[in-house]
Amino acid sequence: MQIIRRRDLVETPWKNGGGITRNIAEERDDRGALWRLSMADVDGDGTFSSFPGLTRILTVIKGDGMVLHGPDGDLQADYANPVRFDGAAPVTATLTQGPIRDFNLMFDTARCAGDAQIVRNAGPHQVGQAGQTGVLHVIAGTASVHGADLGVGDTAISTAAPLRFDLVQDAVALTITLRPQG
Known part of the structure; x- marks a missing residue:
């Protein structure tokens, strides 16, 4: 078993440059990422990075929430309510009442x-x-x-x-x- 403390996480820029994430853990092999866990601070509305081949489950862990606008319609991502969507889908987010922090699980659905x-x-x-x-x-x-x-x-x-x-x-x-x- 492994314990990862929040205080030990390192801030890194988002793939699309629009914010900061903290990678928690991941499992990789010779074919790439199997799964990845991270936390992100979202201070404003914006576009999500694209992760082709991965499924995302996003959970708002601090703040009110946000609406995720995607090709299949809107997803309401409220506090402590996991939502699932295609990591490659073009998704934009609209915050409902100010900044939030979210927890992201991304995984290769094929494996x-x-x-x-x-x-x-x-x-x-x-x-x-x-x-x-x-x-x-x-x-x-x-x-x-x-x-x-x-x-x-x-x-x-x-x-x-x-x-x-x-x-x-x-x-x-x-x-x-x-x-x-x-």
């Missing part, structure tokens, strides 16, 4: 299946199983993973076994499961 869920119930939980990658990202409050406390913006990743965690009262977490395809 990997991905899912994202919000957890709000206090107590013990599990994400993933053997042969899968399980991810926990703390949005609000705190969580405990194998005796380590995670705060807002911290992420835990397990690739060998289910990721078990305890969520405190009034905390909000994002869980992700990634499964190899084929």
Whole structure:
């Protein structure tokens, strides 16, 4: 299991130069990116970078939200509500009430299946199983993973076994499961 602290993340420019992202983790092989996790600060309306061959699941983790305008219509990306869309689609965003921070999962759909869920119930939980990658990202409050406390913006990743965690009262977490395809 790996724990990535928010304070250790490095800011880098977006692919399209329109903002800042913080890469959390990724898995690559000789064919390219299998999956990638990142956080981005969005201060204004704008165009998303294109990532052909990848599916995106975006979750607003701070702020009110935004509307994603794409070829298949509009997606309402509200706080703690994961939305899925084609990474190659031409998407523009309109903020609904000021700046936001979002968490991005991008994965190669041909080689990997991905899912994202919000957890709000206090107590013990599990994400993933053997042969899968399980991810926990703390949005609000705190969580405990194998005796380590995670705060807002911290992420835990397990690739060998289910990721078990305890969520405190009034905390909000994002869980992700990634499964190899084929």
